[in-house]
Amino acid sequence: MSAPTAAAPSPRGRIDPTRCSVTAEARGDSPAGTAGPAQRWLLIEQPGPWGRDALTQSRFDRGVAAGLTARARAEGVRVLLVRRPGDRLADSGRRWAYVDARPGSEGLWWSVRDGDADLLDAPWDGSVGERTQRPTYLVCTHGQHDACCALRGRPLARALPAPGPADVWECSHLGGCRFAGNVLVLPHGFAYGQVSGDGADLVAAHARGQVALPWLRGRSGLPMPAQAAQAAARAELGLLGVDDLPLRSSRKLPGSAAEEAAGVERFEVVLAGPDGDVVVRVESRPSEEAAQLTCRALHPAHSRTWTALSVSPAG
Numbered sequence: 001m002s003a004p005t006a007a008a009p010s011p012r013g014r015i016d017p018t019r020c021s022v023t024a025e026a027r028g029d030s031p032a033g034t035a036g037p038a039q040r041w042l043l044i045e046q047p048g049p050w051g052r053d054a055l056t057q058s059r060f061d062r063g064v065a066a067g068l069t070a071r072a073r074a075e076g077v078r079v080l081l082v083r084r085p086g087d088r089l090a091d092s093g094r095r096w097a098y099v100d101a102r103p104g105s106e107g108l109w110w111s112v113r114d115g116d117a118d119l120l121d122a123p124w125d126g127s128v129g130e131r132t133q134r135p136t137y138l139v140c141t142h143g144q145h146d147a148c149c150a151l152r153g154r155p156l157a158r159a160l161p162a163p164g165p166a167d168v169w170e171c172s173h174l175g176g177c178r179f180a181g182n183v184l185v186l187p188h189g190f191a192y193g194q195v196s197g198d199g200a201d202l203v204a205a206h207a208r209g210q211v212a213l214p215w216l217r218g219r220s221g222l223p224m225p226a227q228a229a230q231a232a233a234r235a236e237l238g239l240l241g242v243d244d245l246p247l248r249s250s251r252k253l254p255g256s257a258a259e260e261a262a263g264v265e266r267f268e269v270v271l272a273g274p275d276g277d278v279v280v281r282v283e284s285r286p287s288e289e290a291a292q293l294t295c296r297a298l299h300p301a302h303s304r305t306w307t308a309l310s311v312s313p314a315g
Contacts, residue, residue: 098129139160153181178294
């Protein structure tokens with residue numbers, strides 16, 4: 001996958017050249033195929049500050065946090081703290097939301113809690129709360145997890161031109177810190193990285209019901225080969241609708257002993273196109289050089305890169 005043509009500029013005097021997001025841009029790291037595995041989320045409004053572990057190192061009730069962590073793990077739900085852009089010390093409206101991004105079940109429902117303990121017994125299924133009809137934008141600003149997320153994310157969250165103030169939130173760690181500014185668009189769960197400028201093109205795309213391909217990391221919850229295949233097929237076929245090219249199947253292709261030793265993997269992914277299935281073959285391999293993948297990394301590591309080998313009709 002090619003890297004986005006326009007990456008978020010480094011705030012002058014604030015990000016030095018050694019920061020992970022700066023070095024990732026210099027290397028041309030592509031965010032394609034790097035969205036996380038979650039498909040369901042619990043969003044909890046909690047103004048800052050947030051520690052490295054946002055849920056337990058914030059003003060949130062720590063006893064409740066342990067219970068929420070256990071329940072979320074058991075139910076396959078990811079917990080994110082959220083706050084209004086720029087209002088790190090404001091009083092909380094004690095809002096919370098359940099989000100479902102599974103294809104065919106997409107939805108986001110906002111509720112208000114009387115106390116943190118309410119979340120332990122509240123249904124996480126969309127049966128309570130007010131359903132949001134517009135896209136909701138979460139911008140990672142979790143500086144205690146990685147400085148790049150704060151330095152790039154906070155200005156982006158303040159500038160993002162969404163229709164209303166309730167549509168944009170700062171959030172805790174999303175992953176892929178080297179791709180800051182990172183944005184998660186709900187309820188469909190599309191993850192973006194290296195979002196440029198004020199994010200106006202991203203917002204405009206989702207207002208049309210489309211993805212913003214230049215910054216697309218992938219749809220959360222899909223296997224990485226499928227994310228990479230979707231990005232390649234969208235670029236090749238011009239199919240940008242949020243529901244276009246759903247996954248039918250994905251299988252790993254056999255490789256030689258030498259390729260396996262080198263960490264090279266190939267996959268055949270079948271996507272449902274408007275005129276029949278589309279078959280995409282993608283290849284993943286370790287990056288040639290080890291690099292600092294987060295600002296807190298103690299040792300360099302190899303990332304994985306994705307390349308589309310072919311996009312063709314089935315048959």
